Amino acid sequence: MTLFALPDPDTLYDAMRARDASYEGRAWVGVTSTGIFCRLTCAARKPKRENCRWFDSLGACLEAGFRPCKHCRPLDPAMAAEPVIGTLLDALAARPDHVWREADLIAMGLDRGTVRRAFKRHFGMSFLDLARLDRLRRGFETLGEGGTVLEAGLDAGFSSPSAFRARVGRLLGLAPSDFAQEPRLTVDWIDTPLGPMIAVADDRALHLLEFMDRKALPTELKALAKGAKGMLGFGHTQIHDLLARELGAYFDGTGAAFTVPLCYHGSGFSHRVWDALRRIPAGETRSYGELAREIGQPSATRAVARANGANQIAILVPCHRVIGADGTLTGYGGGLWRKQRLIETEAGYARAARSERLPQP
Known part of the structure; x- marks a missing residue:
């Protein structure tokens, strides 16, 4: 931090x-x-x-x-300040295919608590988290480039294709062997300052954008795969490229407007709620009650809350802009810490908008 x-x-x-x-x-x-x-x-x-x-x-x-x-x-300053960091990063570089566990730290004569505190201090994550993220990313990159499950598993440092299938299966709710070679919907990994996200798109629109650790992600992917009659696969499209550019501008503070075409999966009522969310300017928030009134159904506060929670296109359909009636943060599938960071990011856009409206001397 x-x-x-x-x-x-x-x-x-x-x-x-x-x-x-x-x-x-x-x-x-x-x-x-x-x-x-x-x-x-x-x-x-x-x-x-x-x-x-x-x-x-x-x-x-x-x-x-x-x-x-x-x-x-x-990374040199962190390694100089905490020698254990240099020791472990060198070990990770020397053994990129190794599956690191706490037992390895003990075998190296390292104190687990010391290691955890050092990496949390400088990286915001544990050493084991860093090693797992690096391995899994390498596998996703290989699959996205058209590699086989075997090649991806080896690149990710897994001992066998079945081990890689099991890990991705737990994460996404699907095994890589369940993904189509010529998909209708394409799954890609997009990195952001708030952590990696999964984006699902076809050549015309974005269907899903979720943080990797969202609990609902496996269920959402299974539903998309069923709707696409099993034709879900790895890779990227021009929609992914546009999304990556616009997310980069959003987090850089250079633009909060998204032009990525979206494809909703939900009821007509949910569509109205999601459209209303998209009309909330960056830097502003609404309560569930206010959102219900904006769609002309003031008594549907609970239904609005359910539709808000069912949104599967994070950030672009900004459900993070909905807060409690008392001004407190409410639940967010990506985690309240991310909701806070997104609101803080958008505060800069609100300040810029206000300054533009001020009369010039």
Whole structure:
């Protein structure tokens, strides 16, 4: 975690170009064209503005799928401050296919509590979480590129295809062997500063966007697979590409408008609620009662709440903008901490909108 609030992307880009050392340990840049992340003081050639994503922690960089730069070595300060971090990152690099467990830490003579605290302090996740995320991502990347389940399992460091099938099956509610080779609906992995998301789309519209750890995700994917008559598979479409660009702009603070076409799966009433959610400006919130009144059914507060919870296109259909009547945060499938972060992110858009409406001197 960090107490440093990132400034706007333009300020960060200027700081990177100037190699401003005041941002050391407080901000990092991920370069989408190379897949690496750097310190702002990195001496390498500066990336284009549109290829930059900004992060406030090392863990956020890694969760978003970026690898550390070999030139500026952004992990070095953490390893210097906590020698156990360097020891374990070296061990992870030396054994990328190993399935790490707490027993391995004990065998290395390391204290589990010390390891957990050190990694939580600098990465926001445990070492075992970091190792699992890295292995699973490699498998998804292989499948997305058209690789076989066997190739994906090996790339992900699993001992056998069946072990990989079991892990993905627990995560998604489906085994990779259940996915079609020529799918009607395509599943892709999209990284965000709030963690990886699963996006399901065809060539015309987005059908699902959920955080990987949402409990309802397996059920939602099974329903989509049934609706597509089993024709659900890995890969990406132009819709995924557009979604990734617009999510990047959203989290960078450069744009809260989404043009990705959406395909709803729900009742007509739910469609009306989701459309109403999309009309809430970024930076504003509504209560369930207010939303019910906006769709012309003031007595349907509970039904509105159910439709809100059934939304399976996170962020673009902004169910996170609905709060309790007393102003408190209410339940959110992606976790209340994410809801808080999304509302905080959108507060910047609200401030910008207000400043534009102020009369100019």
